Every structure is written in C-alpha cells, then in structure tokens.
Amino acid sequence: xxxxxxxxxxxxxxxxxxxxxxxxxxxxxxxxxxxxxxxxxxxxxxxxxxxxxxxxxxxxxxxxxxxxxxxxxxxxxxxxxxxxxxxxxxxxxxxxxxxxxxxxxxxxxxxxxxxxxxxxxxxxxxxxxxxxxxxxxxxxxxxxxxxxxxxxxxxxxxxxxxxxxxxxxxxxxxxxxxxxxxxxxxxxxxxxxxxxxxxxxxxxxxxxxxxxxxxxxxxxxxxxxxxxxxxxxxxxxxxxxxxxxxxxxxxxxxxxxxxxxxxxxxxxxxxxxxxxxxxxxxx
Amino acid sequence: xxxxxxxxxxxxxxxxxxxxxxxxxxxxxxxxxxxxxxxxxxxxxxxxxxxxxxxxxxxxxxxxxxxxxxxxxxxxxxxxxxxxxxxxxxxxxxxxxxxxxxxxxxxxxxxxxxxxxxxxxxxxxxxxxxxxxxxxxxxxxxxxxxxxxxxxxxxxxxxxxxxxxxxxxxxxxxxxxxxxxxxxxxxxxxxxxxxxxxxxxxxxxxxxxxxxxxxxxxxxxxxxxxxxxxxxxxxxxxxxxxxxxxxxxxxxxxxxxxxxxxxxxxxxxxxxxxxxxxxxxxxxxxxxxxxxxxxxxxxxxxxxxxxxxxxxxxxxxxxxxxxxxxxxxxxxxxxxxxxxxxxxxxxxxxxxxxxxxxxxxxxxxxxxxxxxxxxxxxxxxxxxxxxxxxxxxxxxxxxxxxxxxxxxxxxxxxxxxxxxxxxxxxxxxxxxxxxxxxxxxxxxxxxxxxxxxxxxxxxxxxxxxxxxxxxxx
Ligand SMILES: Cc1cc2nc3c(=O)[nH]c(=O)nc-3n(C[C@H](O)[C@H](O)[C@H](O)COP(=O)(O)OP(=O)(O)OC[C@H]3O[C@@H](n4cnc5c(N)ncnc54)[C@H](O)[C@@H]3O)c2cc1C
Ligand code: SF4
Ligand code: FES
Numbered sequence: 001x002x003x004x005x006x007x008x009x010x011x012x013x014x015x016x017x018x019x020x021x022x023x024x025x026x027x028x029x030x031x032x033x034x035x036x037x038x039x040x041x042x043x044x045x046x047x048x049x050x051x052x053x054x055x056x057x058x059x060x061x062x063x064x065x066x067x068x069x070x071x072x073x074x075x076x077x078x079x080x081x082x083x084x085x086x087x088x089x090x091x092x093x094x095x096x097x098x099x100x101x102x103x104x105x106x107x108x109x110x111x112x113x114x115x116x117x118x119x120x121x122x123x124x125x126x127x128x129x130x131x132x133x134x135x136x137x138x139x140x141x142x143x144x145x146x147x148x149x150x151x152x153x154x155x156x157x158x159x160x161x162x163x164x165x166x167x168x169x170x171x172x173x174x175x176x177x178x179x180x181x182x183x184x185x186x187x188x189x190x191x192x193x194x195x196x197x198x199x200x201x202x203x204x205x206x207x208x209x210x211x212x213x214x215x216x217x218x219x220x221x222x223x224x225x226x227x228x229x230x231x232x233x234x235x236x237x238x239x240x241x242x243x244x245x246x247x248x249x250x251x252x253x254x255x256x257x258x259x260x261x262x263x264x265x266x267x268x269x270x271x272x273x274x275x276x277x278x279x280x281x282x283x
Numbered sequence: 284x285x286x287x288x289x290x291x292x293x294x295x296x297x298x299x300x301x302x303x304x305x306x307x308x309x310x311x312x313x314x315x316x317x318x319x320x321x322x323x324x325x326x327x328x329x330x331x332x333x334x335x336x337x338x339x340x341x342x343x344x345x346x347x348x349x350x351x352x353x354x355x356x357x358x359x360x361x362x363x364x365x366x367x368x369x370x371x372x373x374x375x376x377x378x379x380x381x382x383x384x385x386x387x388x389x390x391x392x393x394x395x396x397x398x399x400x401x402x403x404x405x406x407x408x409x410x411x412x413x414x415x416x417x418x419x420x421x422x423x424x425x426x427x428x429x430x431x432x433x434x435x436x437x438x439x440x441x442x443x444x445x446x447x448x449x450x451x452x453x454x455x456x457x458x459x460x461x462x463x464x465x466x467x468x469x470x471x472x473x474x475x476x477x478x479x480x481x482x483x484x485x486x487x488x489x490x491x492x493x494x495x496x497x498x499x500x501x502x503x504x505x506x507x508x509x510x511x512x513x514x515x516x517x518x519x520x521x522x523x524x525x526x527x528x529x530x531x532x533x534x535x536x537x538x539x540x541x542x543x544x545x546x547x548x549x550x551x552x553x554x555x556x557x558x559x560x561x562x563x564x565x566x567x568x569x570x571x572x573x574x575x576x577x578x579x580x581x582x583x584x585x586x587x588x589x590x591x592x593x594x595x596x597x598x599x600x601x602x603x604x605x606x607x608x609x610x611x612x613x614x615x616x617x618x619x620x621x622x623x624x625x626x627x628x629x630x631x632x633x634x635x636x637x638x639x640x641x642x643x644x645x646x647x648x649x650x651x652x653x654x655x656x657x658x659x660x661x662x663x664x665x666x667x668x669x670x671x672x673x674x675x676x677x678x679x680x681x682x683x684x685x686x687x688x689x690x691x692x693x694x695x696x697x698x699x700x701x702x703x704x705x706x707x708x709x710x711x712x713x714x715x716x717x718x719x720x721x722x723x724x725x726x727x728x729x730x731x732x733x734x735x736x737x738x739x740x741x742x743x744x745x746x747x748x749x750x751x752x753x754x755x756x
Contacts, residue, residue: 044569
C-alpha cells in the first residue's frame with residue numbers, strides 16, 4: 001500500500017499528489033514513469049514521474065482527470081492509500097552532452113510530463129525555451145514551476161483566454177523561422193495530434209525532435225507488447241525501449257489507432273463510475 | 284470404505300483410468316470455473332488400487348522432482364491421506380498446482396507399466412486429490428527451523444521462485460521474494476487461466492503456504508529497475524540471489540499488419556483476462572476486446588489457453604492456426620482434448636503470412652498459406668514448407684499470437700558478470716549456479732519456456748546449492 005502524503009488541486013481537472021514510495025524515489029530519473037493501481041480491481045495506468053524526493057522517499061505525480069481511473073484517483077485524499085505503485089519504469093531521458101538551446105513544448109495533458117524534462121535540461125545547464133498550451137486558461141498548470149526552469153516561457157490557449165490565441169505550433173513555427181536563434185533539440189509532450197503536428201512541422205528543418213509517448217500499457221516491463229509502436233519501421237515496446245522516441249520516426253497513424261482500441265470500454269467504465277458515485281456506491 | 288479382495292483384484296486388472304468428472308463442454312464455455320472436479324475419496328482409492336507398487340518403479344524416473352509415486356499411492360490405497368500428502372510434499376511444494384498443470388502423459392504416466400496394456404495409473408489426478416484433500420482440511424504449518432543468519436533474495440514469484448523461496452526458508456535462511464507484478468505466481472497467475480488453475484482457491488493458498496514458511500513477499504518491485512541485483516548484495520545485504528524471472532517476453536510473427544488493433548500477444552490477452560480479470564469488466568476496470576471470430580496462432584499450452592479463454596469471453600468461432608501437424612502440437616494432451624470438446628477448430632499445416640486491417644486499423648482478416656511437412660529440422664521435427672499458391676484469407680477479427688516467449692532481458696541487461704545463452708537465457712550449471720558468484724538461476728530464464736515442474740525442480744536444486752554456498756561464507 002502506498003500512502004498519499006500531499007494533494008494539490010492545480011485546476012479543475014488537474015491534480016498533483018506526492019506518494020510515499022521510497023524505493024522508487026531512490027531511483028527515479030527524468031523521463032521515467034510509474035504504473036499504479038488505485039485499488040484491488042483497478043486498472044494499471046502509467047503516469048510520468050513529475051518529481052521525486054529521495055530524502056522524503058516520495059514521488060510526485062500530476063494527472064489530468066480524463067477517464068475512470070484518473071477521476072477515481074482524484075477523489076482520494078491525503079492519508080489514503082493506493083494499492084499498487086511500481087517503478088521507475090522506462091528509460092531515463094538522455095541529456096545532450098554539449099550545452100545548447102532546447103525548445104520544450106507541453107500541451108494540455110502534456111504539461112505535467114514535460115515539466116520534469118525541462119527541469120532536467122535546466123539542471124544540466126541547457127537553455128530551455130518552453131511553450132505550454134491548453135484549451136483554456138483554467139487548464140494551464142505549472143506556470144510558475146515552468147517559468148522557474150525556463151529561459152523564456154510562452155503561453156497559448158485555444159480560446160485566447162490567456163497568452164497567444166492559438167496553438168503551441170504557431171509559436172514554435174516562429175522560432176523555427178527565426179534564423180538568429182539556433183535550436184539544438186525540441187521535445188514535445190501532449191495529445192497525439194499535437195505531437196504529430198510538431199513532428200511534421202520540424203521535420204523539414206532537420207531539428208532533432210523528441211516525443212514522450214503514453215500508449216496503453218499493462219505491465220510496463222516488456223512482457224505484454226500492448227505498448228508496441230512502430231519507430232523507424234521497427235516495432236518497439238514503449239515501456240522498455242521508450243517512452244521517449246525520435247518524433248520523426250514514430251508512426252503516429254498507427255499509434256493513434258491503437259490508442260483508440262478501448263474507447264467504448266473507457267466510456268462504459270466512466271459512466272459506471274459516475275453512476276456509482278452519484279448513488280453513493282462508489283469506491 | 285474398505286474394498287474386498289475381489290474388487291481389488293478387479294481393479295488391478297482395470298485397463299482404464301477412472302474418469303474424472305468435469306463440467307459439460309456446452310456449459311463450461313460460458314464460465315471461468317474449473318473444468319474437472321477432481322476425484323472423490325472413493326474414486327481416488329479405487330484408482331490407487333490400479334497401481335501395482337512396482338519395486339523398481341519406472342514412474343519415478345519420469346518425475347522431474349522425484350516424487351515417491353508408489354509411496355504416496357500406497358498411502359491412498361490405505362486411506363492414510365494425511366500421511367500421503369506429507370509424502371508428496373517431501374518432494375513437491377506445490378502439489379495442487381502440479382496435479383493440475385503437469386504434462387503427466389509425457390512424464391510419470393508415460394513410464395508407468397500399466398500404460399503398456401491400457402492406460403497408466405492416473406498419477407496426476409491422485410496427486411491433485413491429495414492436495415485438494417489437504418487444502419479442504421487446512422494446511423499444516425511446518426515448524427520453523429533455527430535461523431541461519433543468512434539472507435537470500437529470490438527474484439520472481441513463479442514456480443521456480445516460489446519453490447526456491449519455500450525451501451530456503453525451511454533451511455532457516457531469511458528469504459525476501461521480489462515480484463514485479465502486484466500479484467505473485469508468475470505464469471500461474473497471469474498465464475494459466477482460472478478454469479484450469481483457480482486463483483483464490485488453489486494458487487493463493489499455495490502462495491500463502493510459502494509465506495507461512497516465513498518468506499517475506501514484496502510485490503511491485505522490478506529487479507533491475509527498482510533495485511538492481513548489485514544493490515541486493517551491496518545495499519540490501521543479501522548473501523545470495525536466486526533469479527527466477529521466467530520467459531516473459533512475447534514473440535511476434537514479424538509479418539505485416541501485426542500492430543493492427545485486435546492483434547494481441549498471448550501474454551497480453553491472458554494477462555488482461557487472468558491477472559486483471561477483464562472477464563469481469565466493468566466490475567474490474569481492465570477491458571479486453573474480442574471479435575466474433577478469433578484466430579490463435581500456435582499450438583502449445585499457451586495457445587490452447589488463449590483459444591479456450593476466447594470462447595469463454597464470448598467468441599463464436601475460435602481457430603487454432605498451426606504450421607505443423609497434430610503430432611507436433613506441444614500442448615498437454617488434456618488441453619488439446621478439452622479445446623476440441625469445447626469446439627475450438629484446428630487448422631493445421633497453416634501459416635499466417637499477413638494480417639489485413641480495415642480502414643480504421645482493425646483486423647478484418649488474416650492471410651495464410653498451406654504447409655506440407657518436409658525434412659526434419661534442428662528440433663528433430665519435420666520442417667513445414669509452404670505450398671506455393673495455396674494462400675487464402677481467414678476472415679477473423681481478432682488474432683492472438685501464441686508462438687512462444689523468450690526471457691526478459693531486464694536483469695541480464697542490468698547485472699554484470701552473467702553469461703548468457705543464445706536466446707538470452709541466463710547460463711547456469713546443473714546446480715543453478717550462474718557465472719557470477721552468489722547468483723543462482725532456474726526455471727524458464729535458464730531453459731527458455733518450459734514447464735511448471737521443471738521450473739520447480741530447478742528452484743529446488745538451486746535452493747540446496749545456495750544452502751551449501753551459504754555454509755562456505
Ligand atoms: C499460458 C501458459 C500456459 C502454460 N501451461 C503449462 C502447463 O499446463 N503445464 C506446464 O507444466 N507448464 C505450462 N506453462 C509453462 C510454465 O508456466 C512455465 O514454464 C513456468 O511458469 C516457468 O516458471 P518460472 O518460475 O521460471 O517463471 P514464471 O512463471 O514466468 O515467473 C517469473 C516471475 O518473475 C517475475 N519477474 C520477471 N522479471 C522480474 C524482475 N525483473 N523483477 C521481479 N520480478 C520479475 C514475473 O513477473 C513472474 O511473476 C504454461 C505457460 C504459459 C504462458
Ligand atoms: S509405474 Fe505405475 S504401477 Fe508402477 S508404481 Fe508407478 S504408478 Fe504404480
Ligand atoms: S506495457 Fe506490456 S510490454 Fe509494455
């Protein structure tokens with residue numbers, strides 16, 4: 001059992017939790033993730049490690065409530081327990097060896113997982129320019145945290161309620177076209193359509209672009225193949241070979257299709273959860 | 284119940300095994316309950332009477348852990364069931380599991396003299412009977428030995444790890460058993476289905492027994508990630524490590540279309556169903572998605588389990604697709620028999636060449652080619668060769684790939700000094716000692732995908748070797 005020691009509501013649908021998991025905390029590195037189960041008959045879901053504290057023995061996770069499991073997770077309070085929490089899984093992110101300039105793009109659900117990567121780049125002495133975007137201002141999270149580790153922070157919202165009225169890719173385009181500022185690497189995390197757009201956008205410029213994928217997973221240790229993704233024409237398991245891959249090599253069409261495998265079931269699970277909640281029969 | 288001389292004499296001549304009652308195939312494909320019910324006491328005693336108590340009992344030679352087979356059968360004949368289970372457990376820590384999943388027809392029973400004329404003694408069913416008898420009564424806990432002061436880490440809670448952990452604890456060592464999943468049992472938990480090995484009723488109780496021996500079980504720890512093997516020695520203070528991490532890496536066919544929606548590795552298909560209980564969705568959160576027509580590629584136990592699971596999940600038509608002939612099918616005879624009874628259709632000498640998707644990326648068919656048998660290959664089995672121009676399309680909506688598993692590279696990749704075999708297995712000698720001092724290994728990680736009993740046997744041998752090694756420290 002893994003205790004929740006902190007809970008913060010970052011926005012209506014975004015929550016942060018610190019979980020007591022000393023073994024995981026001792027090893028966690030940027031780019032890695034954990035898999036958790038809220039309770040005995042719950043699903044195993046992967047979440048990026050947003051931060052870790054070896055001394056306190058805690059792992060920070062930030063999640064957007066999108067489906068049944070994340071919604072249920074959001075109902076738990078400090079002092080309550082998760083039944084399972086395993087990690088750190090996946091390969092740590094590779095940091096460039098030479099100092100340089102990195103552009104980090106986080107969209108929606110991707111803001112939380114981009115943060116530890118930006119922090120790692122920053123701590124490694126890189127100059128990071130960050131772009132974060134969300135549907136609307138209320139969904140923007142970690143603005144202060146991102147600002148603290150970025151040289152510049154650009155904000156955009158689809159509805160114009162804050163920052164640039166438009167998409168993260170608009171801002172990225174300006175940077176790509178600005179020949180006076182060299183970009184050594186781009187890292188993008190967000191919904192699949194966003195990552196696909198960015199991959200296509202940066203390809204003609206030949207700038208190394210990384211994405212952190214979040215496919216459906218079961219075990220997270222390479223034993224089921226559920227998380228397989230085609231990268232450069234080869235099948236890779238995201239949980240052990242990734243989750244960070246070269247954006248220009250990823251087959252986004254296939255990944256998008258695979259991510260839709262259980263759309264119907266996800267809906268059923270969510271409806272059942274919301275119904276049980278209303279009837280007080282939840283948990 | 285005591286049998287008169289006449290009856291006993293008759294039984295000694297009886298050519299066939301006493302049948303084990305089981306659920307009707309038409310009924311059982313609608314549920315996940317266990318298929319065979321097991322012998323009652325009367326049938327068990329009668330079946331035991333078929334054993335001739337050979338002096339030079341051949342059956343024992345066929346048992347990888349050398350169970351005293353005539354010994355325990357004699358105790359059933361005498362209706363001394365408590366002593367019988369003790370005798371069985373001298374050599375086998377998990378009899379309720381083995382009685383259900385061992386390929387007896389190619390082990391003990393294949394050596395039984397009664398098999399020369401008629402059927403062999405139903406050794407497996409008798410083993411299961413004793414184990415179930417004990418479970419129903421409540422398992423006796425053995426006494427705790429004096430602590431040795433030595434600590435051993437066991438990695439992986441499949442049959443190899445469970446056996447090694449149990450034996451080491453009985454020798455007085457402090458044992459911590461690490462498991463990557465949230466639940467113990469390895470393949471017994473995530474692979475072999477409920478209808479063949481009930482999880483709560485049987486497996487969990489066997490695991491509880493191992494825990495009652497003093498083994499400290501820690502789930503949710505991935506060795507190589509959460510803690511490395513080196514750290515087990517250097518930071519956690521273990522004196523020896525046993526690696527029993529199995530062969531958990533699924534193999535795919537490498538044909539076009541394998542990443543379509545609706546193509547599962549058998550590991551994923553079975554893990555979703557067994558470990559995550561997708562058959563109870565939405566009471567349990569993890570879903571599984573199945574078309575009406577399902578093809579399972581392969582013909583081992585894993586394939587039979589997948590096919591029979593697909594039926595129970597509601598598939599209307601389930602096909603086994605296998606590139607060799609029925610003689611080469613590696614599954615246990617009973618599994619093939621059960622699969623046939625339940626209506627699984629066997630397409631032998633058939634090999635998939637391509638999976639075809641619809642416009643949304645879902646499987647809508649599988650192109651196959653007919654095969655014929657040619658010269659024997661390295662495995663000694665006739666090599667299947669494609670028949671030119673015999674391609675045809677199977678209109679299936681779900682494909683489960685069950686063509687084998689290889690060892691998971693996680694530990695070899697993160698541990699120095701471990702010599703590996705050709706297929707990524709860890710090299711170990713007949714005692715389970717690897718090329719690195721203090722590290723032992725056994726089960727599928729050493730042999731490649733094999734059987735429960737071989738994994739247990741390896742765990743047992745390694746436990747003895749570890750005990751000897753610890754005494755030299
Ligand atoms: C579907 C299926 C049906 C089968 N049917 C039969 C049958 O009827 N009869 C038979 O005899 N055999 C059968 N087999 C084969 C048999 O189950 C295996 O040979 C046997 O389980 C191997 O045991 P093991 O202990 O070596 O490994 P496993 O049972 O594979 O257990 C390994 C365990 O180690 C854990 N692990 C792996 N890596 C790590 C790590 N890095 N850190 C911590 N833990 C880790 C895994 O999660 C797993 O729990 C079947 C196999 C399958 C897949
Ligand atoms: S070989 Fe058959 S008859 Fe002989 S002891 Fe073994 S089980 Fe009994
Ligand atoms: S999640 Fe099972 S192999 Fe990656």
